Amino acid sequence: MYDQASALGARRPDAPPALEGIRVADFSHFIAGPMCTRFLADMGADVIKIENAASGDDLRRFEPRLAGQSVPFLWANRNKRGIALDLSRDDARQIAMDLVRSSDILVENFSTGVMERFGLGYDALKELNPKLIYCSVSAYGREGELADRLGFDSVVQAETGFMSLNGFPDGPGLRTGPAVMDIATGLSATIAVLGALAARSRTGVGQKVETSLFDVGTLMLGFQALGYLATGKNPNRVGNDGTDTMPTGVFATADGTLYIICANDRTYGRLVRDVLNRPDLVDDPRFRTNRDRMENRGELRAILERALATDGSEAWAQRMRMHKVPAGVIRTVEQAFQSSEMIARGIASTIAHPTAGTVPDIACPLRLAATPIVAAVAAPTLGQHTREVLDMLGYASDRIAELSAAGAFGAQA
Structure with a gap:
């Protein structure tokens, strides 16, 4: 692995990160939502990832694994603190509400209606915390006839026409190997959150922001989408050749x-x-x-x-x-x-992990001169910071023990 600090210059210890003092309640899972909160965490926000106490984020079960840890989970969840809650319980939901009350941002990408069933929908939480920026990431939007549809990156690549632009003229359309729609949706959600944060600095109130895989998938068609609307001509696959320049x-x-x-x-x-x-x-x-x-x-x-x-x-x-x-x-x-x-850019490094010893890491692509990206911390183990977060929220030790015994943090706790 390579030394990022020597390649890019050491981070000044007195330089505060851009989002210092901002707290994020992260109810997201898989890739699109966690990519948004990963970028917020890289910029210094205190991101607290709330996971299902029984099994955690489903991404934890994805391969490959390193010392028992899912590499995809490590990739999507660095620089976050983790708390495990059984949200089917009233006492666990109350902890979630207390966390939201003290947060600036909430990010979720559950199926439509799930957060509302937990009492954690936007309409309820904006009364609890009027300054809250509530970011909802979905497959096809939260309103209208498509709101209940589940969606995944590769499905959206197929449906938006994105796959039809990839591959060679004499072969079928192809999806990309990496989950580009999830990543781009996470980036779009980050932009929306930062825009809402800037607006809140003027108005003093939060708002709900949304982005969806399908909408971002259409954006990812590039100018070919507008080319079709302008000319009526369906763009074709050209393989690795340029569509409009030679050589x-x-x-x-x-x-x-x-x-x-x-x-x-x-x-x-x-x-x-x-x-x-x-x-x-x-x-x-x-x-x-x-x-x-x-x-x-x-x-x-x-x-x-x-x-x-x-x-x-x-x-x-x-x-x-x-x-x-x-x-x-x-x-x-x-x-x-x-x-x-790759060596010149200092992209790859290793960072400490509480159970695996060390794990590889890839540098954040954002470079902020006066408010630099925070030093990388490995993704949390399931429930790793539960006690730490509860202490921060003011829960007394005896109350924490009572909640643990009652199963608010899952049977494993």
């Missing part, structure tokens, strides 16, 4: 493949003149403009790949970087984490 795509080299993007004539000129030493191709009438190159892409690809076959991918990538031609070697995940770029 853009995957090109074979002597030892592998390289992804190259020439988004304009100037970049194309630098590629053929400075990198490939083929100045004759700049003014070749077949390739003079992007339209010309798109019409003659087969001929141009053959010429470029003959030139690229004389050296390896890494050598060409360095040459293109020197001449400001955007390009990158196509790597496996293992190769990416061993690359000079």
Whole structure:
């Protein structure tokens, strides 16, 4: 693993994080909701994750595992404190209400109606805490005929047309490997929460904010969505080629493949003149403009790949970087984490874990100069901070013991 602090500069101990003093009651699970609260936690919010005392977040059972811990859970839940409650019990729900009363933000992504059944819906909680920002993440929105539908990342990729844009023209549409819709929805929820937090600083009152997988999935179609609405033409799959520029795509080299993007004539000129030493191709009438190159892409690809076959991918990538031609070697995940770029950015590190010893971690992509991201802390074990949180809420030791004996924190407690 790599040393993030040495790569990016040590964090000033006197620099407060951006969301210092903000408390988040995190009722979310799986990926979309926890991604939102992970970003809030990275920026210094005190995120308290409330889990089902019997089994915890279902993501805890996802593979792979490291020293008994779910790696997906570790990924989605760092920098949070964890409390386990049996919300089917009145006394446990009262603890949740006490936590919400002292919180600035609540994030939930249960099926529609679940929070209301627990007495934790927005209408009830805004009376309890008028300053509360209540973030609801759903599959298809909380209102209307789709509100009761369950949804998952890959289903939304299929339904929004996103899958139809991925893959090669002669094959079926493909979903992405990573859960891009969940991640993007978590990011969208974070933006909504921060907007509501800024508004509260002016108005003094909170509000309900929402985002849904389906709406974000439509956003993730990119400008192809608006292109369809503007022209009526259904966008097609093009594989790894560019949809509107050439040369853009995957090109074979002597030892592998390289992804190259020439988004304009100037970049194309630098590629053929400075990198490939083929100045004759700049003014070749077949390739003079992007339209010309798109019409003659087969001929141009053959010429470029003959030139690229004389050296390896890494050598060409360095040459293109020197001449400001955007390009990158196509790597496996293992190769990416061993690359000079990954090391230079200090992305991977290890952090302490209460039962596993140490676990790997990936740096937050946000960089705030004056209010830096907090030092990473591993995701909590189930109920790890229950006593700590109850102490914070002012519960006396005898009351905590009474609640524990009654089963408010689950049978395991």
